[in-house]
Amino acid sequence: MxxxxxxxxxxxxxxxxxxxxxxxxxxxxxxxxxxxxxxxxxxxxxxxxxxxxxxxxxxxxxxxxxxxxxxxxxxxxxxxxxxxxxxxxxxxxxMEQFDLVVVGAGYYGLGAAKQYHVTHPNDSLAVFDVNASVGGVWSNERVYPCLRSNNLLGTYEYPDFPMTTKRFGVELGNYIPGEVMHEYLETYAREFGIDKHLRLSTKVVSAEHKVEGGWLLETQSAKDERKTPTKVFARRLIIATGMLSEPFMPHILGQEEYDRPLFHSKDFQKYRDTISTAKRVTVFGGTKSGWDAVYAYAINGVKVDWIIRPTGHGPVWMSPSFVTPFKVWIEKLVNIRWLHWFAPCIWGQDSGYHGIKSFWHGTAIGRLITNAFWGILAQDVINIMHFDTHPELKKLKPTASAMHTGTAFGIFNYATDFYEPIRNGTVKIHEKDLSHLSEGKVYLDDEDGTILESDAFVAVTGWKSFSPLKFLPEGIDRKIGLPHVLNASDEGCLPDEDLAAQNALVDRADKEIQERFPSLKTPMKFNPNYKRLTETKAFSMNSSDVSPRTPLMLYHFMVPGTAEFLRTKDLAFTGYSTNFSNGTCAHIQGLWISAFFDGKLARDPSSAVASESESKSGSGKAMSLSEVHWQTILHNRFGKWRYPKDTGSKSPDFIFEAVPFMDMMMADLGLLVHRKKGWFKEMTEPYGPEDYATINEEFATRFV
Known part of the structure; x- marks a missing residue:
């Protein structure tokens, strides 16, 4: 300042x-x-x-x-x-000043803070989080009853901090209870000294960028908003609030008269007493959090009216952990190199095997085989889930295309028979839209005028796609690459002002994606009666909160791809690309961001704006600014075609593309991409956290 x-x-x-x-x-x-x-x-x-x-x-x-x-x-x-x-x-x-401030103490925030701390042990550090405990979705404030990880033990951990049975008490082949996930992340923070740098129960309200670099942050006590906000200066800033921090919670017609607990699924832990006080509850929404809420109530004998609207996305894809006739562990299945060849992926340039991938996606016979692969995989999951064995269970059969589904895909990880409360009538599924609420009652929008008694209402209505943190000066979110509403003034602006508004580059990216992957030209199978939630009778919201926004537009999903921020190298995002390998990705992203700040990437986007002297002293290959712009648009545009109706169309959210994403980050770092011993193992063995356990040491040797 x-x-x-x-x-x-x-x-x-x-x-x-x-x-x-x-x-x-x-x-x-x-x-x-x-x-x-x-x-x-x-x-x-x-x-x-x-x-x-x-x-x-x-x-x-x-x-x-x-x-x-x-x-x-x-x-x-x-x-x-x-x-x-x-x-x-x-x-x-x-005024307090820090070399690095991390906003968010969840999986990715802790991973980024730790990676920076071990590579910059003498730098000052602060990690802010609005919750009173670490963990993000695994914090004490959000670990709701019966919550367990989608991953079995062994695939949801930092590569250099294994979750061992001896230390954390979870046996091999078991899902990880939410309480253990919180304990693991708390232990990780303590083990690497991050606990000393935590600023919990503190909300970062705004971040103002300074021309010469650095950020002026305004923070507010989350416990007492009457306290005067304080200012903090950060030389570097990492945003790790992720995509599951700000609930999308429209107003429901009649909610003022409802006079019963009405809450977003994020706050289930806060309202956990409804499990013992309510006799009949309403759960609105068919995503994984909806399944979890239904299960938590039903196994405790609470009657559940489960509303899955016919004008929505339909029930989420659910699968057991072991699929195909060979009973392959699904978290490992999606990280086997030869299987990811069947998935279109625009950022696979560093993964190799380009000939076979061109055959699968660039020839008619190859596309027939890949389509058959996805059809067999989808049908296998449907058969295993037994949706056709009971009239009520048929209502849970997914209608969206499996190939076009990202991490909204859920794992059937329940300790007891999820279907029994449905079969015995404890849970009633309503394929209806909502009409309105009144005191203790929920009205469905159907011809019968169905009225449901309701002691609590759980709204599983999703998440906002934009950050709750206000970036300043006004309009800088466009330069950063954050989701925003396009307006007439954006037309004709330069790439460094707003990459999302570059219509010519966007059209070029769409054309290249469809030429390389012709199967993506075919519209996905989707609900022909779909309406946005706020277009239905019961729901409304401020127009600014529901206006269509541009997708996230970050270089390699982590840093702004515009000249101003490539020069200052003082802003990065982590956890804005989600997949089944979050622990591993958090670890690699943390190292990538630390290297970016220091100008040590082997393939460094900031070299596009470096001076001649800086370019000569840099450690990596120089890039052009147009190249950085192009990669940023191409990679972020891919989701529109790969996951057109899922969250992947707004931000990077993928399953089979995780290994190529990790390959790309490894190549950026100048580290070994193919990490298995021998060509056969490279193609057939799944990649896991253990394959990246030594990347910090490997990276350090580049500068010895």
Whole structure:
């Protein structure tokens, strides 16, 4: 905040200097000198319009916590206090400053903080999270009754911190209870010293970018919003709030009269007492969280009315952990290299085997085989799930195409028979839209005017696709690549102003995707009666919250691909690409981001804007800015065709494309992509966390 010449009232500094006692010179004060060396560029003193005296005065004022915006400084009398303190040489309160701030203490946030911390042990670090405990979706605040991981033990862990049975008590072949997931992440933070840097129960409200680099953050107590917000300066910023942090919760007609607990599935833990107090509940929504809520109530004897609207996405795809006639573990199945060849993937350039992939997707006979693969896989799951064995179970049969489904895909991970409460009538499934609510009642939008008694209403209505954190200055979200509403003023803007608005590049990307993968030209099978939730009778929302937004537009799904941020290298996102290998991806992304900040990537997007001297001293291959723009648009546009009706159309969300994504990050880092011993194992053995356990050490050897 103190580097911008145009924000500084030089007249004020000269006046302040004139009233100082002759015995105090902050330019020679050791505290000031150290502070100056750490914060300002080495060549800053005496350069441009500032003299060393100007810098010294700025430094003294920067110690004043109230001087957060120099545009506010005037010659008014209240500044005499500041002047007097400068004159007396007092060590005024300093705004907290960190080399790195991570926003979000979930799986990805902790992974990024740890990777930065171990590669920059002397840098200052803070990890902010709105919850009072670490874990994100696995925090104490969100671990609802009966919650278990979709992964069996062994595939949901950081590569360098295995979740062992001895330490965490989960046996091989078992799902991981939510409480154990929280314990694991808490232990991870403690093991690597991240616990000392946590700032819990704190919400980061806004982040203002400074032209010379760095971020001014406004934070607010999550426990007491009456407290005055505080300012923090971050030299570098990682956003790790992910895609499951901000509930999409439209207003429901009549909810004011309902007078019963009505909550989003995110808050199930907060309302867990309804399991014992309610006699009959309503669960609205057919995604995995809906299945979980239904199960938690039903096994405790609570009657459940489960509403899955006929105008929606339909029931989510659910599968047991072992599929195909060979009973292959599904988390491993999707990470076998030869199987991912059947999935179209636009970022597979570093994975190799281009000839066989061209055959599968570029020839008519190859596409017949790949279509057969997806058909067999889908039918196998449907057969295993026994949807056709009972009239009520048929209502849970997915209607969307399996090939076009991302991580909305759920695992059938329940401890007892999920179907029994449905068969015995404890759970009643209603394929109806909602009409409205009244006191203790739910009205369906059907010809019969069905009325349901209801002691609690669980809204499984999804998540907002945009960050709850406000980025400043206004409009900077376009440069960053965050989802936003396009308007007329975006037409004709330059790529560095808004990549999502580059219609010519978007059209070119669409054309290339369809030429390389002709099967994606065929529209996916989808509900012909589909309506957005807020277009149905019961739901409404502020138009700004439901207006169509651009997809996420980040280079390799982690950093802005525009010149301003490639120069400052002070912003990154982690956890905005979801898959079945989140533990491994969190680990690799953390190292990738740390290397990006340091300019140590072997394939470095920031080289596109580097000076000649920086390019010569860089560790990797130089890129052009147009190349960075193109890759950013091409990769982020892929989801529109691969997952057109799923969350993958808004942000990277994929299953079979995870191994190529990890390949791409490894190539960026200059590390070995094919990590198995021998060609046969490379094609047939699944990739897991253990294959990436030593990447930190491997990366370090590049600079020895």
């Amino acid at each position: 103190y580097l911008r010449i145009k924000e500084v009232k030089l007249g004020y500094f000269r006046w302040a200097r004139s009233v100082k006692s002759s015995g105090f010179d902050p330019a020679t004060d050791s505290l000031a000198y150290d502070y100056l060396c750490n914060i300002l560029p080495a060549n800053f003193i005496g350069s441009g319009a500032w003299t060393s005296d100007h810098v010294a005065d700025a430094l003294a004022l920067a110690r004043n916590a109230e001087a957060v915006s120099w545009q506010m400084l005037t010659f008014r009398s209240q500044n005499l206090t500041t002047s007097a303190n400068i004159s007396a040489g007092k060590n005024l309160v300093t």
